[in-house]
Amino acid sequence: MKRAARTGPGSGPGALVTRRWGRALLGALGTGAVVLVLELLARTGVFDDEALPPATSVLARAAEMAVDDGFLGHLGTTVSAWLGGLGLAVALAVPAGLLLGSLPRLDAASLAVVELARPVPSVALIPLAILVFAEPVRVERSLVCYAALWPILLNTLYGLRDVDPVAKETLRSFGFGPLSVLWRVSLPSAGPFVLTGVRIAASVGLIVAISAELRAGGDAGLGVYLLQTQSGGGRPDLMLAGAVWAGALGAAVNGVLVAVGREVFPQTRPYPRAGGSGYRAARSSSNAGRAE
Template sequence: MDSAVICGVLGVIGLFCLAEAAGRLGLISTLQLPLASTIVVTAVELATDPDFLADVGATAAGWALGLLTATALAVPAGLLLGSLPPVERALRPLIEFLRPIPSVALIPLAAFVFTDRLEMKVAMIVYAAAWPILINTMYGLREVDPLAKETLRSFGFGPAAILWRVGLPSAAPFIVTGIRVAAAIALILAVSTELLAGGTSGIGRFIILAESSPEGLTLTIAATFWAGALGLLTNGLLVLAGRRLLRWHTALTEADR
């Protein structure tokens, strides 16, 4: 097993033991923070609850749809802007104005625009997740070797062929990194939208309903745990997919070390 994985597992176990000891010794009130063991038991019970699993599936579906849509829009836009500097300079002020706007702050506005909660969730995810993919794609094209581009031009290749043969492969590692960053942002927006705008399903909806139950705090933390686990799982899958798709880049990186 990889040493980094072992260290991560040991770190989680150590944190669990510290949290459990703090609760058992009275250093932290169990009214403010339930025992770590209680949270773990509740989380395991939720994993067998069909209603909660349906909520997790709804969040995951919105997350996947939003991330795929953001990728399909942001990658071509990034390639276009990165290939045409005059267009990028013209749109740069607009990009820099829209990019810093907190996506969560737009949820109330989106609630008025979209009547369907799934459409609203996907729209918010697309808005938030598109930026890291767009920016990484643009920056990736800036790292293209000028000599490689000039070589292709000397052999009569046009701009489209140069972009396909040199630009896109060079930008691919940046695009994959942008998608990984966007995946985490997309999950945050999916749960936040469910929390703030409501709906009929999702982890956020489950948390809202859990607050009114006798075990509200424990259920809320356990549901949040599974939201984090979902993020960890998706990030791991994207890392594996990136390594498989970019084997040539990994080989070059290891050869340079």
């Protein structure tokens, strides 16, 4: 009886897949509605076609770019600098966050430095980065690293502060040292916070990467491509198509990180909502267990 109750409608992997497909369908409908509105605005003459091309034209140009070697080269340069800077930020921020979160005095001593450096915009550091790093790719990677460092660091600190102190004291009472407590309790508990910081940092890093290419220039990159589309009279359709690729790239990376978080940290999956079928199935399962 218990097994039948626990696998009732609205619970289990099947219901989770159904909810994911439902969210994906709603997202597709929302995207289609936005495309339709932009298409109508362009076709009805509310905006000039040269300023705002039809959405279908922009999407067609974006599809053509998928087989354009020149554009793919620009895109690859941006992706390489973006992911390189993001990976470097993770390698620096996570250990630093674990160290500061484990040593309260060191955390208090470095608080002023963190709060002073965190609000500095990465774009404002472009002249300094150009002086320090000669190659445009290294300039871009360093700026991405600086911008992505702070969300990961702060989320790591917040995650460590949210760790259950009873769990840590329990391990200490059994003779486990600080490193064992950090590895067995603190890091798994703070993991979802760290992943959230990486997701935020990925979006910020992509913005900074393209902004650095727009401001600092260079030979290749998505920002350089966007500048080239505005030379010689300008091609708004190509510029918007490049922006579509940037958005799709950020959404793809965010989707990958969300999927990784669901697999690595299954405890962060949402519970069934009260009143829904999953909630009723879970409640009936609990009642059945009590009856037996």
